[in-house]
Amino acid sequence: MKFLKTTLAVSSFALFASATLQAADLSAHEKMAREIYKETVETPTSTDHPEAMFTLTGNLKNRFMEAGFAEEDITLLNVDGLGGMIVRYPGKDRSKQGIGFMAHLDVVTAKRKDWVLDPFVLTEKDGFFMGRGTADNKAGAVGLAATFIKLKKEGYVPDRDLVIIYTGDEETGMVTTKHIAANRDKLLNIELIYNSDAGGGSMDEDGKPLAYSIQAAEKTYMTLLLTVTNSGGHSSQPRDDNAIYQLIDALQKVEDYSFPPRLNPVSKIMLNVAAENETGEMKQALLDFANDPSDMVAADILSNNVRYNSITRTTCVTTMLEAGHAENALPQSAQATVNCRIMPGVDPADVEHVLASVIGDDGVVITRKAEPSFADASPLREDVIAAVKYAMAEEYGELPVSANMSAGGTDGKEFRAYGMPVYGTGGLFGRKGDRANAHGLNEKIRVDSFYKSLTHWERLMKFVSGGVQ
Structure with missing residues (x-):
């Protein structure tokens, strides 16, 4: 026990000395x-x-x-x-x-x-x-x-x-x-x-600085509630107008729909930078779409990649469900939460209107959980780029600076x-x-x-x- 206590004391002193040295630095x-x-x-x-x-x-x-x-x-x-x-x-x-x-x-x-x-x-x-x-x-x-x-x-x-x-x-x-x-x-x-x-910089596994990216745009965050209600009834007498099935049908249409691809100055930079780290078909698709956003062949290839799909399209996805009130009763209500991340410059009202048209069912009531804010990308100003280059130069040297658009908010x-x-x-x-x-x-x-x-x-x-x- 004495040896153990002595060892612990020495170890504790070493840790304390190390911490003190670090603080002194x-x-x-x-x-x-x-x-x-x-x-x-x-x-x-x-x-x-x-x-x-x-x-x-x-x-x-x-x-x-x-x-x-x-x-x-x-x-x-x-x-x-x-x-x-x-x-x-x-x-x-x-x-x-x-x-x-x-x-x-x-x-x-x-x-x-x-x-x-x-x-x-x-x-x-x-x-x-x-x-x-x-x-x-x-x-x-x-x-x-x-x-x-x-x-x-x-x-x-x-x-x-x-x-x-x-x-x-x-x-x-x-x-x-x-x-x-x-x-x-x-x-x-x-x-x-x-x-x-x-925004911020990136380094490789060994800590070598690689590049810096300025966030200049964000997708708009909008949450919609899709609600179906009816009179319900006894589960022993099922009917065609089941609130859950009606809602599921609507959600299937939301899943199957893809919003048209879009490009802005910030996402164009992101795609060109991403192409530097890709090969083959994906690399070519990134370059082709960045050059011509009407290239649907390239757009479809990018849509199969989760990351690139989020950069090039508005997305709406079901994230929560709530339905029914008893195991032996037909549901009187069913509600789904659909979260949309909307490309900069797109009016959320237009996205809501598109989803209503895609669903095509007046029995599915669409409401907004909160009123979203939306805006286009900030212009890529030369003075901002110059400021960032100067800011990081002392610690990280001269690095390439690009711009990015956040899918989050x-x-x-x-x-x-x-x-x-x-x-x-x-x-x-x-x-x-x-x-x-x-x-x-x-x-x-x-x-x-x-x-x-x-x-x-x-x-x-x-x-x-x-x-x-």
Whole structure:
């Protein structure tokens, strides 16, 4: 036992010394960022803890004020019980529109019993930071905060206002996002937004940087409810007008229908980039469709690939079913949830109308679960591309920069709906084979990627605000 205790003591000392050495290697800025990261991850801003968002925004406000920000430049939001925050970094020319930087502070629910580690404790292990929100999107949120604080303490004065937009329910209803977007002129007065929740770089298995992609478009998210009702009856006397069968017939038609293919400037870039990593028929189909979106032969080939189908078409898929009320009764109602991801620039009302025509049954009532926002892609501005190239150059060198369209959704789409250009320009680089597992169990990002992202944000902010000669 004495030997075991001695061994454990030596091992513990070695671990402590290693941790101390690692901490000693960090700059003051990195130490401060890690401290904020820990505080932010360990504040459980999921729907299970609605009060936590106000705790977090309050803590962040204190940090900003300690760094020298005036209280009038910090706006804490409470929108229908949901928190958010806007922080303004005053610039020399207050008459110019500012530049926005966005992140969401909320996270997807995580249950302790499901995780190997506590989801709301920041754990550093095997070169990764682990915990709910480490990737989505608290690394981005902290990167923005830590950079504002560093620049303020150093006395940096931008040539125009810089504005952080912290939203509080991106993972659910985007109520705070919609509020800020609708009141953007009063709350923000900005020209464009750099979104930390999208975009980023890629590396190979050995950590060699390969490329960077800017998110410049998103598919519109719309959920429809398809409902059939009738009088029901006893199961011993089945009839032809069965609500479940009627609904199934409608869903079969939805499954069989393919929306026409579409191309926009962002998806064209994505397809050409994808072609570089394909061979044979798929490579040719990517190039042919990117060159001519009316090429139905190429479009049909791409439709057989899950990824490329999502880039080239609006998709609607059944995700939930609810029907019947007793095992010995004919169903009085049957309802299906159909989730649509709509190509940029397409009106959701047109998609709903098409599905109604395809189903061709007035007995199937279609309603929207919520009112969707939709917008076209943000224009690929040369100044944005130049800013991103400068931002990543110090840590990753010169890399090819392309654009992408998200099949999922971020806060960006709510601002694009009002004509505000939004660009996903996150500072994280993902290594091939790694899984951040955002929304899933044991979410994580690489430690070195987090620290390098701090350089990314500082260089980006200075580039867009006259701090680079």
